[in-house]
Amino acid sequence: MSTPDTADETVRLLTATDVRRLATGLGIRPTKTLGQNFVIDGGTVRRIVRTSGVSDSDTVLEVGPGLGSLTLGLLETGAHVIAVEIDPTLARALPGTVAEHAPAAVDRLTVVPADAMRVEELPTPPTRLVANLPYNVAVPVLLHLLERFDSIAEVLVMVQAEVADRLAAGPGSRTYGVPSAKAAWYASATRAGSIGRNVFWPAPNVDSALVRLVRRDAPAVEVSREATFACIDAAFSQRRKTLRSALSGWAGSATLAEQTLREAGVDPSTRGERLDITQFAAVAAARAALRGAEQ
Structure with missing residues (x-):
């Protein structure tokens, strides 16, 4: 089984220079509307992938792959990746980026050009969700995907630190609320680490964190x-x-x-x-x- 520590040498992760070059070539200017903050640090990418536990037996759903930083890290494990991207320019460019940086992994990538909130079907049932979720829609996207794809057994997402705290909060906590309770219908949630601002381009004006959700049975009550x-x-x-x-x-x-x-x-x-x-x-x-x- 391939892991980030025994990485596929045919995969070359994106550097900060690569990210800016790709963005310039595509005429992309990161927008707050789409929550675009691209990860430019390979060490952070490998840390996220390692924390996610993804292996070569997984089919990983990634939402908002952007320029492909995390996508390449996920492909490095030997997993299949289904990348859902709402920006048509980024969706069209991603296969080319993978062909350049991970030529042996091209056949393990499927790009779905769509809004994750509207995705109802995927080519293959995903076993995991790993993503740097757009902060402005992180919770509704997460809840929609957990509801729609019960094949997802485990999730690791990067979200705004405040949102991570809310998702992982338990009853009685000051941060416990609607996101906490609704996420608990599907899974148990825990914080899985913090992410610095300087690993993004452009750097966000909020702190980021990883949250892990492990699927569990819904409450054993006869109610919808x-x-x-x-x-x-x-x-x-x-x-x-x-x-x-x-x-x-x-x-x-x-x-x-x-x-x-x-x-x-x-x-x-x-x-x-x-x-x-x-x-x-x-x-x-x-x-x-x-x-x-x-x-």
């Missing part, structure tokens, strides 16, 4: 993900209020919210930040049961 997520959204829409108050609109009234919470074994005076995903699912299931009884 959509119903549970609606409960989560309502609970955190008024974070400072008790669940009896915050869920009153969602449940139909404060009285119904209290009844629902008690049926689920949750104290109505509790705030949403105290509930884990199983408890949120139990509350959603209790409300569904009460609605059924009302009919």
Whole structure:
């Protein structure tokens, strides 16, 4: 099995000079709109790949490959890479970059020119997701891909440090909120390291971090993900209020919210930040049961 420590010598990672040359040649100016900050440090690329645990038996989904820095690092492991790129110019250029820097890996790259938020099918079920996610859409992209592709067993993504903290936060934490609870439906999340600003071009004005998510079974409650997520959204829409108050609109009234919470074994005076995903699912299931009884 190939690893970054026993790298395929036919792969040459992009240097800072390569990144700027490719961008100039393509007429690319990194934009905040698309969250484009290109990694220019090969050591950081190999660190991300090593932390991801990708091997030559994996099919890796990469979102936003950009100029190909991380793509080349992933191909270096011997894995197959499916790169989803929204920018048509970058999508067209990526195979050529791989042909130049990793000629033996060309057949292991598939480029999908698309918006990751709209991707419903891929040529091969991915086993892992590894990406430097655009910071402005990191959470919705992550949740969409976890929902759509249940073949993804493990994720390692680089996101804004604040977002990484939220994704990895547990109940009762100051940073626990909607991203934390929704991600927990699919996986357990942990911080996996910090990334310096100077490894990017252009350097972002926020800190970055890696977050790892390991797939697990959804809560063993007979209720849909959509119903549970609606409960989560309502609970955190008024974070400072008790669940009896915050869920009153969602449940139909404060009285119904209290009844629902008690049926689920949750104290109505509790705030949403105290509930884990199983408890949120139990509350959603209790409300569904009460609605059924009302009919």
